[in-house]
Amino acid sequence: MVDLIYQLFPYAIAFTIPLLITSLGGLFSERSGVINIGLEGLMLMGMFVGAYVISSIESTYPGTAVWIGLLAAAFFGALFALLHAFACVTLNANQVISGIAINMIASAITVYLARFFTGSGNLQIIRGMPRITIPFLSDIPVLGRLFFTQTYATTWLILLVLVLATFLLYKTRFGLRLRACGEHPHAADSAGVNVYLMRYMAVMISGACAGLGGATFIVTLSGEFNGTAAGLGFLALAALIFGQWKPWGILGATFFFGFASTVANVSQVIPVLAQIPGIYLKTFPYVITLLALILSSKSSQAPKAIGEPYDKGKR
Amino acid sequence: MELIVEMNNIRKSFPGVVACDDITFKVRKGEIHALLGENGAGKSTLMNILFGLYQQDQGDILLRGKKVNIANPNVANNLGIGMVHQHFKLVHNFTVTENIILGIEPIRALMVDTRSASARIEDLSERYGLNVDPEAKIEDVSVGMQQRVEILKMLYRDAEILIFDEPTAVLTPQEVQDLIKIMHNLIEEGKTIILITHKLREIMAVADRCTVIRWGKVVGTVNVSDTSEEKLAEMMVGRKVLFDLNKIEAHPAEEILKIENLSVRNSNGMLGLKNFSLGVRCGEIVGLAGVDGNGQTELVETIIGLRKPENGRIFLKGQDISSLSTRKRIETGMAHIPEDRHKHGLILDYTVQENLILKNYYFEPFSRNGLIDWDYVYAHAEKVINDFDVRSGQGVEASARSLSGGNQQKAIVGREIDGNPNLLVAVQPTRGLDVGAIEYIHQRLLEQRDQGKAVFMISLELDEILDLSDRIAVIYNGELVGVVNASETNENEIGLMMAGGKRGAVA
Numbered sequence A: 001m002v003d004l005i006y007q008l009f010p011y012a013i014a015f016t017i018p019l020l021i022t023s024l025g026g027l028f029s030e031r032s033g034v035i036n037i038g039l040e041g042l043m044l045m046g047m048f049v050g051a052y053v054i055s056s057i058e059s060t061y062p063g064t065a066v067w068i069g070l071l072a073a074a075f076f077g078a079l080f081a082l083l084h085a086f087a088c089v090t091l092n093a094n095q096v097i098s099g100i101a102i103n104m105i106a107s108a109i110t111v112y113l114a115r116f117f118t119g120s121g122n123l124q125i126i127r128g129m130p131r132i133t134i135p136f137l138s139d140i141p142v143l144g145r146l147f148f149t150q151t152y153a154t155t156w157l158i159l160l161v162l163v164l165a166t167f168l169l170y171k172t173r174f175g176l177r178l179r180a181c182g183e184h185p186h187a188a189d190s191a192g193v194n195v196y197l198m199r200y201m202a203v204m205i206s207g208a209c210a211g212l213g214g215a216t217f218i219v220t221l222s223g224e225f226n227g228t229a230a231g232l233g234f235l236a237l238a239a240l241i242f243g244q245w246k247p248w249g250i251l252g253a254t255f256f257f258g259f260a261s262t263v264a265n266v267s268q269v270i271p272v273l274a275q276i277p278g279i280y281l282k283t284f285p286y287v288i289t290l291l292a293l294i295l296s297s298k299s300s301q302a303p304k305a306i307g308e309p310y311d312k313g314k315r
Numbered sequence B: 001m002e003l004i005v006e007m008n009n010i011r012k013s014f015p016g017v018v019a020c021d022d023i024t025f026k027v028r029k030g031e032i033h034a035l036l037g038e039n040g041a042g043k044s045t046l047m048n049i050l051f052g053l054y055q056q057d058q059g060d061i062l063l064r065g066k067k068v069n070i071a072n073p074n075v076a077n078n079l080g081i082g083m084v085h086q087h088f089k090l091v092h093n094f095t096v097t098e099n100i101i102l103g104i105e106p107i108r109a110l111m112v113d114t115r116s117a118s119a120r121i122e123d124l125s126e127r128y129g130l131n132v133d134p135e136a137k138i139e140d141v142s143v144g145m146q147q148r149v150e151i152l153k154m155l156y157r158d159a160e161i162l163i164f165d166e167p168t169a170v171l172t173p174q175e176v177q178d179l180i181k182i183m184h185n186l187i188e189e190g191k192t193i194i195l196i197t198h199k200l201r202e203i204m205a206v207a208d209r210c211t212v213i214r215w216g217k218v219v220g221t222v223n224v225s226d227t228s229e230e231k232l233a234e235m236m237v238g239r240k241v242l243f244d245l246n247k248i249e250a251h252p253a254e255e256i257l258k259i260e261n262l263s264v265r266n267s268n269g270m271l272g273l274k275n276f277s278l279g280v281r282c283g284e285i286v287g288l289a290g291v292d293g294n295g296q297t298e299l300v301e302t303i304i305g306l307r308k309p310e311n312g313r314i315f316l317k318g319q320d321i322s323s324l325s326t327r328k329r330i331e332t333g334m335a336h337i338p339e340d341r342h343k344h345g346l347i348l349d350y351t352v353q354e355n356l357i358l359k360n361y362y363f364e365p366f367s368r369n370g371l372i373d374w375d376y377v378y379a380h381a382e383k384v385i386n387d388f389d390v391r392s393g394q395g396v397e398a399s400a401r402s403l404s405g406g407n408q409q410k411a412i413v414g415r416e417i418d419g420n421p422n423l424l425v426a427v428q429p430t431r432g433l434d435v436g437a438i439e440y441i442h443q444r445l446l447e448q449r450d451q452g453k454a455v456f457m458i459s460l461e462l463d464e465i466l467d468l469s470d471r472i473a474v475i476y477n478g479e480l481v482g483v484v485n486a487s488e489t490n491e492n493e494i495g496l497m498m499a500g501g502k503r504g505a506v507a
Helices: A002-031 A039-057 A065-090 A095-118 A143-147 A153-171 A173-183 A185-190 A195-222 A232-242 A247-269 A278-296 B043-050 B073-078 B096-101 B114-127 B143-156 B173-188 B200-206 B229-237 B296-304 B326-331 B341-345 B374-387 B405-418 B435-450 B462-468 B491-498
Strands: B003-014 B017-028 B032-037 B058-063 B066-068 B081-084 B161-165 B192-197 B209-214 B217-223 B255-265 B271-281 B285-289 B311-316 B334-337 B423-427 B454-459 B471-476 B479-485
Touching (some): A002 A143, A002 A173, A002 A232, A039 A095, A039 A232, A065 A195, A153 A173, A153 A247, A173 A185, A232 A278, B003 B192, B017 B032, B017 B043, B032 B229, B096 B143, B173 B192, B173 B200, B192 B200, B209 B229, B255 B296, B271 B296, B271 B311, B285 B435, B296 B423, B326 B334, B405 B423, B423 B435, B435 B454, B435 B462, B471 B491
Parallel strands (some): B032 B192, B032 B209, B081 B161, B285 B454, B423 B454
Antiparallel strands (some): B003 B017, B255 B271, B255 B311
16 A cells, blocks of 8 residues: 555656646636636647647757747747737636637647647657656655655746745735735725736736646656647646635645546556546546535635726726 | 815816816815715715826816826825725735735835834824724724725825725714824824715814815805804705704504514624514604614514524514515515615616616516516606606616716615505615705605605614604614614613613613
């Protein structure tokens, strides 16, 4: 049993990380008052850009290609999110509809481009992110084996982003203003904060994070772009709500999803779990999410002004 | 004395209405200058121009003798103008400090320096007697303290000209006294205050001078010491105002509403109303007096059917309605003027005519064969807004949001009385209204009574209770303290009962 956990852990963490960064992206957007149901599409965009960039340059720059791919994915994610920001902030569009449109455009455009470039619609990368074992730290009993062996550099990068995001949201001027925009935009406006600008920045940050999440998934777990984000973006959105719009809550929620999904994925090859019908294991995290959402709905910490286009004149 | 603000020949129009028509308004340094007018007279618009929320179509503004162009609230802030809005602009889950520093946060080592800001807020709070805890969260503090946070926001930005928009509308009588003290402190420290209000008593209590506006035009500016409440009211409304209602004797008939041993839990799960019994008869007005939060909300919501009682029963016309739906209760002849006109009274983004049929859209003649007859609805709405003097720029097609508070309230009163109910439950029917509208609504309530209908009025305004009621019930801590005849009591006795003192204990 202990061995099993040791075996599962690196996979669970690897699965958690893309969800975590995407969910953090959603956090920025929603804390500023813009619902971002387009995380799935933004993630898919990141997957495509990451896979395309890496597959085209990895023969020339074998070592740095993955990092350039990740950077490009974040950049194009932010660019693509600009569309969502324009619709929601400038045009006062319904944020849910705009998010759905983002998802549909993303899956159409990425598959089209992938076919255009390769003919098959699949983009494979040969060299993913290498797994590394951290010296010294991996020698710590139990924890060393769980957290510091067979890890990806992206894992540590994204955990650093988590710490930075927490600092940014709760300790800096930018964070205070951003949260004010999501709770009471009129208060922010009357205090001289440019609500439109804050929301634009927040949505673009969410695009960059989701793009990075998609590309991280490509370079660690999947190794190829095949035209779908398989619901990861929606899972990240669920984790955002489950985590009550708080960075560390999101970490807990995404790890829970990551671990549960990993267990479900490998259940067939593990004798103890193989006895349980796969359908139960696969639906387990979602059922728990539904239950958790129902139970926590009364004390929901959702930003107050979420989903409302900001209208200066409204009394 | 030197003038600090001069607004010359200001004109501002909105679609369908001229809000300010050639208004000239001058404020001296160091005075409390009241701006008096009925709802929709244009006083808020004028102040929003001064604060930079709107731009005037014509006219100019001089500050300390210099011409200025106030393009937005930031410019106003930099010029030393601050405003406490009627609806506070505070983030509920931020601390007091975070709310105050928002937009001009002091920074130390990349981080917002809340510690030094808190210290400064503490200082200001002490200096002006505001008694605010900088670390408290907004959602945990009283409305009165929230208002003091808004005042601190202005002081923190070094504002010299402080605009208060209807500051007492949301306060309890005790909090009003505190606010008046604070205003005097501010003046002593050299600030100038512009007070937007329609409450004459407060003007008499605090203001030095008063400018009266009616229908977008200035009626005049007077020294408060040379005038009286009656004169100001006349200037504001344009005719003599009846301060004494011509109230004929009541002829109460049979009991229509009977509340029997009612106990109700509040939102926190505690008993908010305990073993409460009361009867209301046809042809009388029963007033329920009490300090806010002593069980009034629970009582009203249970009568209306929005809350389930824990114990006890409610009878309307002898029929047990305790478990009927709200719609059934309305059909039995009950009407309700809700406490919060925005939350429970109107759908703000619906038009006036749509709001006027919220309770009867589903039966003939408002709808036929499941379809709404809009021609009828239009005609009905026209009739109601004429009967009840609801003024709106675009008639019945205007959205409820575009109406001023007083006109919104009149529309609700119109809707509720128009159905000719046997029992009218009126909660704070004149909250935040000017004397003209108050007088009007009071007359309509008395009319109901004189036509043999029952009125159950819940109000926090003691004057209103004493003026209108035939019998007065007093509630304290969820319990009925007692019921007295209005003709046999006085402000003192009711005041003591409101604090929980039983009748007879009064010396």
